[in-house]
Amino acid sequence: MLQPNLIAVEACPIGDGLHIRPTPRVPAGRGGLDFVDRERGGPVLDSGRAASVRHTFFIERFMSLTIFDKGENNVIDVDPRDQDNQAGKIYINGDNNYIRIGRGCISDKDMHIVIESNGRFDVGDDVRLSMANIYVGPGSVLRIGDRTGFTGLVHLNPVETKAIEIGSDCSIASGVWMTTSDFHSIISRTGGTRLNPAKSVRVGNHVWIANHATLLKGSVIGDNAIIGAHAVVTGTVPPHCVAAGNPARIVREDVTWRSDLI
Template identity: 30%
Template sequence: MIEGVNLKDSGADNVVDLSGAGRCLNSEIVVAGNNNKIIVGQGVSLVNVRMQLLSNGNIVEIGSGCRITASIIMKLVDNNSITIGAGTTIGGCNFICGEGTAIAIGNDCMLAWNLEVRTTDSHAIIDVASGERINCAADIVIEDHVWVGAHATILKGAHVGRDSVVSIRSVVTDKFHESGLVIGGAPARKLRSGINWQRPLLG
């Protein structure tokens, strides 16, 4: 096992591959279900990471060169997945993925801190007249090279196009397929188009 990661696996037929990980510090992986898979790419940094896979058939894949501080919880129904593309950095995020849904984050994204990304509300809201549930879970997609500002929330069904920026404290509930957007607000809306961003400051 990798130094800096405390692994607790009480399930069966789980695969946890941390062989390529780089710096790991104060992190914990708890796997209570069966047939789960966690794959960490080359040179990945895990700092204060908490993973809880409490159902079956879940997949967590972290691409090479990522630097991550996050909590990942999969406990509501089986067969959920989270994929994080190569070179993505996450300063502090709670990922909650349930009801058989997926979170897909692209390459070279920059997610700030105190973020919430969740595909499920964890509890049902029922329409009284029909008796039907009205808040079903849905996948989340964040395409390549997206910057998500601090305190933002990305909710079920959201989609953010590549090269875009999600403003601080935004609540994203809609699909923004267009690339190069600034989106912001609660709920978030398109504020500007035709932009790109870079990690180093100009000048």
Template identity: 30%
Template structure:
């Protein structure tokens, strides 16, 4: 069973389908105020950990498959996962500075995938004093397949129908229906589609 702990009862909006809580295991921690949590009926739910620290919004739509996922929202932020999307084991979404993560419908994430909107530690240009590693949103289109051990960072955007190859590092925008791979990732094939 999934336990929900609310630091300030009644000062967050919580709408979780009963099957999500009864069929899974793990912990949902709502710290601070103004969190909005909307979780629909799952396709499958295993172990999960959610930490929301205030003014966060997490929406998981219907029939998603989750197992051994962590969601760490440590700054005002939002995460949306579209319906029928699936995560294999040990994936995480980490937000340490204000940002948004949007994942479309029917996406497939293999094991050990990390999404992180910032590097936490700020790096500045010594002459201009400008930050060279600002946080950024992450956008994954619909019907995207992300292979194992992929890292998606702030600024990553993957178009509908695309595939992200094993172990890739993604931090910029990519078009629809392509295969991207590498560290840093680049387009290696265009005009593709895939099926589960």
């Protein structure tokens, strides 16, 4: 059942083109609905004329946050009361996705998110997405817990039907990369099987990941852990530990951290 602040987007053929018919669940006067001509790239200013334009798609605008929904049966849950703090672009290329951005979230104009089909993009409350660069592949999942913050350009790539899950109260610095795949197959010459399958990445609660660290497929970071700058993580970092280096290794145990200087 749709909640009052959800947007359901429905596609229906008209003539030889495609007209996207939105079913808004937002209060009147909050957020704008535009149509854009896919071939010309320009706006179609009223939905009546949109019916005669070939290959149009629906855009939902929350101030400078723009969501390009090109698919069907996508559920978008973005509260328009937060529109003054949100910017950037979200491109939904496929169908049957669930997209939620919780209350109090902040994003910059350079945020760039692409979501394919059958995915889940679930962001909790009071999250700072900053200028995140995110690609959610088909059947893949990204979850970010409450009060987690990015401090610059962070790259997140859940693909191959795997998940990147980030807990609550995390601090993730600029230049961090997380991916569930090597993006190329390594093949056994004798058996012909793939040797590097995709694996999910999981980050616990209250984790600090410093500048330009990389979390490769299969990385698991425990609660209250710290990942040093430029570290390359390929396995498990236990809770309350500091990991640094390439490949990352445990350099200190029994620690925690806080964002202020004492």
